[in-house]
Amino acid sequence: MAIAPTLSQFSSAASFGEASVNAGPQLIDVSVVFGDADGDLNGAVLTVTGLLAEDRVSLLPNGSGPGQVQISGSDVSVGGVVIGAISGGVGATFRVTFNAQASVAGVDAVIERLAYANISDAPTALRTLVVNLVDAAGLGLTGPATFAQLTGAANPFGAIDIGTPSQPDGFSAPALSDIDNDGDLDLVVGEAFGSLLLFRNNGGTYAQATGAANPFNGVNIGYAATPSFGDFDGDGDADLIFGGNAGNIRAFRKTGTSFAEVTGASNPFNNISVATYAAPVLADFDGDGDADLVVGDGFGGLNVFRNNGGNFASLVGAANPLSGISVADFAMPSFNDVDGDGDLDLLLGAGNGTIRLWQNNAGVFTEQTGSANPLAAVDIGDNAAPTFGDIDGDGDLDLIVGDADGRISAFRNTASAGKPIQVTVNASDDSAVPIADGASVPEDAVPALAVLSNDPDPDGGVTTIAAINGVAVTAGTSVTLTSGAIATLNGNGTISYNPNGRFNALVSTATAAATGATNTTALDSFTYTVAGGGTATVSITVTGVDGTGDQLRGTAGNNTLTGTPANDTFNLADGGEDSATGAAGQDGFYLGAALSVGDSLDGGTGVFSGVEEDQVALQGNYALTLGANNLLRIESLVLLSGTNTSFGGSGSATYSYTLASVDANVAPGTLLTVSGNQLTAAESMTFNGSAETDGAFLFIGGRGTDTLTGGAQNDGFYFGTAGGLNFYAAGDVVNGGAGSDDQIGFRGSYSGGITLANNLTGIETVVLLSGSDLRFGAASSFQYQLTTNNGNVAAGQTLTIQANGLQAAESLTFNGSAETDGRFTIFGGTGADSLTGGGGADTFNGRGGADTMTGGAGNDTFRYFLASDSPNGGGDTITDFTLGDRIDLSAMDANSTVAGTQSFSFIGSAAFSAAGQVRATNSGATWTIQADTDGNGIADLSMIVIVADGHAISAGDFIL
CATH class of the missing domain: 2.115.10.20 (Glycosyl hydrolase domain; family 43)
Incomplete structure (x- = not known):
């Protein structure tokens, strides 16, 4: 007795949205259970009937793995094995005819991939599809049997x-x-x-x-x-x-x-x-x-x-x-x-x-x-x-x-053949088909763009915008575009486009004609998505308007640009060998990574606060010897960090600069500032100015590794705090060059110490700036620790350590003890400093505060200008005084009670009897030196001197 196939857990209804079945086939039921106890499936036929003309039934493939369905032409495979062939399904009965490879599991997999689609924009709401499988014995899917007796002629056995x-x-x-x-x-x-x-x-x-x-x-x-x-x-x-x-x-x-x-x-x-x-x-x-x-x-x-x-x-x-x-x-x-x-x-x-x-x-x-x-x-x-x-x-x-x-009676099985499923297609309002738009917008305008005006709606409904650049919007919502411009959805369905200052670099066509600039327009775009529908692109051409932020920009070719009477910014980052000349304004030339020896950059005659100040800014990796015309009448060369986004950079790059100048880059008697103050610790700066003969440099170091070489004139080198523009933290090297008074300046908290190894040569003056000096930063208070190497001072030469600007809350700890053949001139500040000389004849100017001074070897001089340089009760200490060292009081007025400048007289250990007297008393090697400048018998100047060689202090130890 043959057994009919079965299909359980088959849904009696399915509902789809118009959009989904218009877009493609949707699975009808993925959790059915097919059975056929006889397994007689060779020649079995699976059918889906009841299709309307707009209906499409097919199989939705899902792969070639075990239990997965794949379609190739009319062949149906399960797990990579062909088990049947498909036909129909286009508005008419869909069939799968199975072969000898078909199994119960394979047929089950096929039924679960039955899919429905609809091609109508106005779909019929309801249709009843019937899924049936008639096996090789001719038995199909039915429900529980019901029987009706056939009588008369209807009974074939009557x-x-x-x-x-x-x-x-x-x-x-x-x-x-x-x-x-x-x-x-x-x-x-x-x-x-x-x-x-x-x-x-x-x-x-x-x-x-x-x-x-x-x-x-x-x-x-x-x-x-x-x-x-x-x-x-x-x-x-x-x-x-x-x-x-x-x-x-x-x-x-x-x-x-x-x-x-x-x-x-x-x-x-x-x-x-x-x-x-x-x-x-x-x-x-x-x-x-x-x-x-x-x-x-x-x-x-x-x-x-x-x-x-x-x-x-x-x-x-x-x-x-x-x-x-x-x-x-x-x-x-x-x-x-x-x-x-x-x-x-x-x-x-x-x-x-x-x-x-x-x-x-x-x-x-x-x-x-x-x-x-x-x-x-x-x-x-x-x-x-x-x-x-x-x-x-x-x-x-x-x-x-x-x-x-x-007799023989007959009873027809009246159970419905197959498994019916009522398929509902829920019609939806077909949204408009968005069509690309274009607009021309002045850089300072905010127009409302009627982007929907050319978008047809198949159903004639009201079209609304659901998203801008993929961001969901309602009326009043603004979306910032990649360019930085802003698109805002208005209540009437238009979109306002605001350039938002991101195109201020553009210039008018008139300015372009006058200067040679090429940047009169820029392109921008955004997308909008209509509710329930597609997406279109709006292409914007932003046109230049003269105003703040304008740049005179070239192309990748060779450009010639001239400035205006205003302060101009030339943007030549697109490359080429360009010629750009400023006029009377303060002009800037931005080259990005495109500076080449063939570029001619002329700052013109502009002045700023009485001083010419034209700049060239670079931003990129460089290994370049500057061309003779690269810096004509240019006062500053600025090396920008990769973190600077002013000219459109990503802000995540790091750059390395290796530059050398030629003599023509700095005009005779002028100063070129080379600034790396924006560079991060990961960025480096090498500048060789040794070819310069008649101009000078001011170098401002960065936070990374700096290698800086001056020229033949007196050059300046500036470094900030250890946490900022630090010196030597990353192995900085400074060579002052051939000038007679090359200076290096520090400003910041170097309490952790500066050790000047052989990375500092050719420098005549080290300047330690006070936090009250506002030329390079906000007000603060700093502590300095400075240690030199023997190579920092050439044999027979003098290195000046200048800290005389330091205030009472600031201090200097200086250690020059490694020096053997050079000498120091040291100026302390108002606070309590610790100053140590080297092997040469050093000069100490302790100035205010209770300073501690160690002369070291050599005939050292300790100079005083005012009684307040070492006041009684808070004076200095000299730790290693020996024969040949001198205490120089010659610049002081010994008697403040009379006009003019008088000299001191040494009275040994006697008590004061008049103004202008200097006395010395001791307890072992520790001597107290005192001076009375007002004749009241009380010391106005006082210091402790520790004699290192055992001699007694006498008049010969003073310059009076």
Whole structure:
């Protein structure tokens, strides 16, 4: 008995939005469970019917992996194996015809990839699609069976009556099988006297075949022949078994269209016999893939035999799944999947003409009564003999029933074929199709752009803007574009475009004509997205207007530009060998990374606060010796950091500058400032100005590694704090060059120390700037620690350490002890300094505060200008005074009570008696030196001097 395929968990409804199914196929149901207990799928056909002209049904592929569906042409593959071919689906039935490679799992995967699409902009709301699969046995998907009796001409067996005059109650036991292999079901009827009658199906009309045309002609079992068809030998065709009143079972093997009886040991049922009236049926009631045997008997009972490899063994007691099932008399069993769940249920005809139903639930058979039994109302009189077959070709199994009168009744299975699903397409307002726009906008204007004016709406609805540059917007929302311009959605659907000052570098066409500048326009763009629809681009051409922020810009070619009377900014970063000349303003020339020796940059005659101040700014990696015309009448060369975004940089770059000047770069008697004060610790600056003979440099160092070389004139080198423009933190090198007074200046908190190794040469003065000096930064207070190396001062030369600008809260700790052949002139500040000289004849100017001074080797001089340089009660200390050292008081006024400048007199250890006296007293090597400048007998100047060589302080130790 064939079992129809099943499809469970299939949705009865699906709903899609118009936009989604217009855009492409959408999966219908991805969680179905397909089953086919027979697995007869070779030649099975999956169909989807009920499509409207606008509908499209297809398979949506998802890959070639295990369980995945792939489409190639018309071939359908699952897991890389072709299991069928597709056709149709364009407004008409969609089909998948499966081949021998199809499996239950493969078909399940295909059904789960069924997809629906719709091509209409005004889709029909509802349609009912029907999904069906008819297997190779011709059985399709149905729900629980319902039956309607066919009467009169509608019953194809209505004319058959095998009763006889001598036996009007002729007994009929029907069975259906394709006897002649022509593709339709023929009817075999067992009759009361033990014979088998054949009625061939010819297009739905059944005509009796007699004599040799009946392969069962002459076969007789005695009385009450009851036939059944099934494959008892496992060769794939329907063999015949039939029983009779003697209780035995005869078997006929089918070969082609012939049937040959098998007897004795060849008959697998040879040893099976029931009490009386054997009514056998072959059915796989245990679901193990072979045909088992159930035999009804005349007493209404059922005898069960399980097929074990062709051997049929009786099941009794608990082993018999049909134990306890019986009817009053004449049990006529048949099996069919009545409830559509994929297994065989038991129908049992009874002697009283009724048909009872036992539902199979996982091998447990439970009787269904009343409305649960679709055949409960059937009563054909006596001896109901049911069997099933698809007599109308609709893919489900119909019921035919023989009776004690020799008639055959027919009941059509009226269950709906296939699985219906109501598909709803929810229409939506098709949005406008946005079309690209363009506009020309002055750099200082904010126009409202009617971008929707050229966007057609297929449905004629109101179009709204949902996003600008991908950012969701409502009326009043502003979006900053990549350029920095601002786009704002207005309440009337227009978009205001605000250049936002980001194009102020543009110039008017008039200025371009006068100066040679090429930057009269710039391009910008943004996108807008309409609600529920697409996206379009608005292209903006921003036009220049003269005003603040203008730049005179060239192209990548060779440009010639001239300035205006205003302060001009030339932007030549696009490259080429350019010639740019400023006029009377303070002009800037931005070259980016494009400066080459062929560029000519002339600052012109502009002055700023009485001083010419034209600048050239570079920004990029450089290894360049400047050309002679690169810096004409240029006062500053600025090296910009990669963090500077003023000219459109990303702000994340780092740059290295290696530059050398030629003598022509600095005009005679003028100063060129070379500034790296913006450079970060990761950026380096090398500048070689040694070719300069008649001009000077002021170098401002950066935070990274600086290597700076001056020229023949007096150059300046400036470094800020250790946390800012620090010196030597990254290995800075400074060479003052050939000038006679090259200076290096520091301003900042160097309390961690500056050690001047051989990285400082050719410098005559080190200036330590006070936090109160506002030329290079905001007000602050600094502490300095400075240590020199022997190589910092050339043999016989003097290095001046100038800290005289330091205030009371600031201090200097200087250590020059490594110096052997040079000398220092040291100026302390107002605070308490610690000053240490080297091996030469050093000069100390401690100035204010309680300074500690160590002269070191050599004949050192300690100079005082005012009594406040070392006041009584808070004076200086000289730690290593020896013969040859001098305390110089000659610049002081010894007597403040009279006009003019008087000299001091040394009175030894005597007490003061007049103004202008200097005395010295000691306790061992520690001497106290005092001076009275007002004659009141109290020291105005006082210091501690520690004599290192044991000599007594005398007048010879002073310059009075």
